[in-house]
Amino acid sequence: MTSCATDRSALPVVKGVAYFLAHVPGMVRHGSKPSREIEKDPSLLPQVVGHLWRFDQAVAYPPNQVFIGNLDPDDLLKKIPPPWFQYAVPHASRWGSFGEIMPEDEFYGIMKICDQFGLLSLEEGFAQGVADKLKTHPLITAEDLARVAKGIPLEQIKAKLANAETIPVYVQGTELVGCVERPQGGGAEDDPNLLPEFLIENLASRASGVMALRHLIKSTGRAEDIDYLLGCGEEAVGDRYNRGGGNMAKAIGELSGCVRATGSDVKAFCCAPVHALVLAASLVTSRIFGNVVVAAGGSFAKLGMKFQGHLRRNMPILEDVLAGAAIWIAPDDGQSPVIRLDSIGKHEISSGSSQQAIMEKLVVEPLDRLGLKLTQVDKYATEMHNPELTEPQGSGNVPRTNYRTIGSFAVLRNEIKREELDHFVEVHGMPGFSPTQGHIASAIPVLGHAVKKMRDGAMANTMFLAKGSLFLGRVTQLSDGISFLLEKNKGVKS
Amino acid sequence: MVVLGAPDADSAELYAETVVNGDPSWAGPLAGVALGLPVCHIMEPEVKALIDPAVYKQHLELMEVALDVERIAEGLGRVRQAKN
Structure with missing residues (x-):
């Protein structure tokens, strides 16, 4: 680290950022919470289906437009009053400066492209229709299309579904177009880690990660220049002898032309992406690798996670998207x-798990080290969960609570007065706009906007902080967290 | 006695309602189950007075600045009043 202070070429920079959303209302019923509740009370299913959105509605949803870069996060504060789901962005496009929002039929095609073991079957007419649609997609190749086009008759899909271990795949909530089944052979037929419930998670995670990475490559550089991929998703790829064994990173790179890359996955619950960014920056600074990409696909299990709150308020089930992200770290x-x-x-093992202790370690200590006041950071990027998704189920406004916590340190340190706390939150924070996709929501949705503003000279710095609830896995009672400061590039390449 | 730590008034009231009258969201195992338990928030003055000031300072002082304790207490007060 010391040497890079005098050697600018070794400074790690964020060369590019891409995001991807797949609008998958047909999969909401398979999310962890909806599937458990529907099994207990099948009368919930028509209610779930009746509260799903069309693709054009998801595209025009303001937070989704912020996510893909067509709106600024502060537009949600200053231009579009809540409830945002009642406001359709005029002339909204599926294409954004950071990526795209893809409809579910096309996304099933991407999942099929990612399916190298015949797990996903699509109905033949549907598959051909998807292949025809994807022909015009700028990131889809002829080789991809050949993998999508071959489907099977609907009768065969229905026959497969007679097996209780097969999961149906729907579009528009109820139209059956395919299924995901358990693999056969090699002991897979009795391996509880290879149930379709997990395999569809992995396929969806890989597919959304692949699309994020392809967008990143299109906007940033050549796939063959990428040396190393760091995965940071929440899926757990593996079999009975290697549960969560992983390397989703390499699987994502395989389908994105990264022929020179290897990779590995970083696991740290929701803060894995920020851990991965710190590791990527370190690999670049140390010159072990020249170009490192951090990538993650979406969290299938979290679809419809708070659907009961949405039903209670008679609002659409807004947790209907899978999100992916890819970030390119390179030398200065x-x-x-x-x-x-x-x-x-x-956040150190001995730090304690109160919010106060975590924030002190992630925000106050590093700024003290740099000789910066809390008010000298332009923006803080924290858990960016869209409050419209979390508040109906009693989870509160997560980013606002985080910003008020950070601002409270500024109060206690006499940087601002108590009555200036709301102003601190408005100036140094922003409204939550991310889908509740766990790791994806954790700070990194702000990265694209911050990079854009710093390149344009409109912002000096942003602090990225992420927290993880390690205790959820019942292994340790610990919390976790990590942070870094992103700064406008001050110099010319040496 | 249930001591809540929810960070905003709405969620504190929702959780208080849950342990008194049953889960109003009908989302969890307490749906339709009225436990009628006494409930408070850790930052209400009466609870704060029971905590060692040094411990409070270390773990809770910051969040007391961050949270709207008055609104949280109002919400819990409503639930308690309805119960009585």
Whole structure:
């Protein structure tokens, strides 16, 4: 780290950022919470289906437009009053400066492209229709299309569904178009880790990660220049002898032309992406690898996680998208924002798990080290969950609570007065706009906007902080967290 | 006695309602189950007075600044009043 202070070429920069959303209302019923509740009370299913959105509605949803880069996060504060789901962005496009929102039929095609073991079957007419649609997609190749086009008759799908271990795949909520089944042979037929419930998660995660990475490559650089991929998703790929064994990173790179790359996965619950960014920056600074990409697909299990709150308020079930992200870390190019490796904040094993203790480690300590006040950070990127999704189920406004917590440190340190707390939150925070996709929601949705503003000279710095609830896995009672400061590039490439 | 730590008034009231009258969201195992338990929030003055000031300072002082304790207490007060 010391040497990079005098050697600009070794500074790690964020060269590019891409995001991807797949609008998958047909999969909401398979999310962890909806599937458990529907099994207990089948009369819920028509209610779930009746509260699903069409694709054009999901595209025009303001937070989704912020996510893909067509709106600024502060537009949700200053231009579009809540409830946002009652406001359709005029002339909204599926294409954004950071990526796209894809409809579910096309996304099933991407899942089929990712399916190398015949797990997903699509009905033949549907498959051909999807292949025809994907022909015009700028990131889909002829080789991809050949994998999609071959379907099977609907009768065969129905016959497969007679097996209780097969999961139906729907579009428009109720139209059967395919299924995911348990693999056969090699002991897979009795391996509880290879149930279709897990395999569809893995396929969806890989597919959304592949699309995010392809968008990143299109906007940022050549696939063959990527040396190393760091996965940071929430899926657990593996079999009975290697549960969660992983390397989704390499699987995502395989289908994105990253022929020179290897990779591995970072696991740390929701804060894995920020851990991965710190590791990526370190690999670049140390010159072990020149170009490192952090990538993650979406969390299938979290679809419809708070659907009961949405039903109670008679609002659409807004947890209907899978999200992917990909971030390219490279040596200094004289333009791209710099990850300051002397700014890393970390929640240590001995830190304690109160919000106060976590935030002190992630925010206050690193800023003290850098000689910066809390008010000298332009924006803080924290858990960016869209409050419209979380509040109906009693989970509160997560980003606002985080911003008020950070601002409270500024109060206690006499940087601001108590009555200025709301103003601090407005200036240094932003409304939550991310789908509740766990790791994806955790700070990184802000990265694209921050990079854009720093390149444009409209922002000096942003602090990224992420927290993880390690105790959910019942292994340790610990919490986790990590942070870094992203800074506008001040110099010209050496 | 249930001591809540929810970070905003709406969720605190929802959880208080849950342990007094049953889960109003009908989302969990307490749906339709009225336990009628006494409930408070850890930052209400009466509870704060029971905590060692040094411990409170270390773990809770910051969040007391961050949270709207008055609104949280109002919501819990409503639930308690309805119960009585």
